[in-house]
Amino acid sequence: MPVILNIDTSTSVCSVALCNDGHCVMHREDYQGRNHATVLSLYIQDALAEAKDKQMPVDAIAVGIGPGSYTGLRIGLSEAKGLAYALKVPLIGVDTLQTLTVGVQFSDFFDPEVLFVPMIDARRMEVFSAVYDYALKPLMPGRPVIVEPGSYDEFLEQGPVIFFGDGADKTRPVLGGHPNANFITEIYPLAQNMMALSERAYRNGDFLDLAYSVPNYLKEFQATTPRKKV
Structure with a gap:
């Protein structure tokens, strides 16, 4: 190996x-x-x-x-x-979203019916997220999501869903009311x-090109200018 x-x-x-x-x-x-x-x-x-x-x-x-x-x-x-x-x-x-999911799957208390939703914090109510089954098959590919009521209902209606990562906690007030929603926040x-x-x-043999590979940002970088104090 x-x-x-x-x-x-x-x-x-x-x-x-x-x-x-x-x-x-x-x-x-x-x-x-x-x-x-x-x-x-x-x-x-x-x-x-x-x-x-x-x-x-x-x-x-x-x-x-x-x-x-x-x-x-x-x-x-x-x-x-x-x-x-x-x-x-x-x-x-x-x-990175798959790495997060593997970390959660190392725990012993999840069954094969659970769906996994890694969340990496972005701005405001936005997260970088995906949805995987227990075999790490993507049911929703990685993408930026502005979390609103109903954002993950398609998956929550199927059974237990684990939301986790440093972006999960801020979504709890929006998603946590569903009986199938579960949260783990202290995982990286x-x-x-x-x-x-x-x-x-x-x-x-799945390798990156040393010269031309770039990070998978999932969205364009947005530079911000600090506001002047009055």
Whole structure:
């Protein structure tokens, strides 16, 4: 099985995991959300040192490709590209919404009938979201959603639905009245949860172009100008 260095900086959490043969050899997470660039470099150094100590040459670099924070995604992809180029190994892009979902599926209290709705916070009542079944089949592909009453009724009427991620809590007042709506807020896309996804991509030869790959923002970046104080 391949040795893959997984990276995610798509949200306020910066994480790195060195994985091999279905196991994470090491993983690091920073929940402060203040300086992804500095923290990421240190974590990568730790991972490469671990790989060297265990005589495990890295076969690929995997990075959370989005959606998520514009700045965070750029930092992660830039670092991953440079690392893949330096090590002469392929680069893998992993969907952040799928990584979030895998993290929830590691819990023991969900049955195969549950639908999973990862939510990454965007502006106001908007989230980046998708809907997956237990096999990670997309019933609604990833897209920006302005959450309103009835936004997910099509899925809530089918049975239990889990809303989770850093965008889920703000939607609770709108969606939480439905008896099938359940919420988990303290969960983030972590590099260690990318393992199965990145290994599958490696086996399938699903690699990114080092020169031309860009993050999956799901929407155009909108710069804002601070208002002048009166």
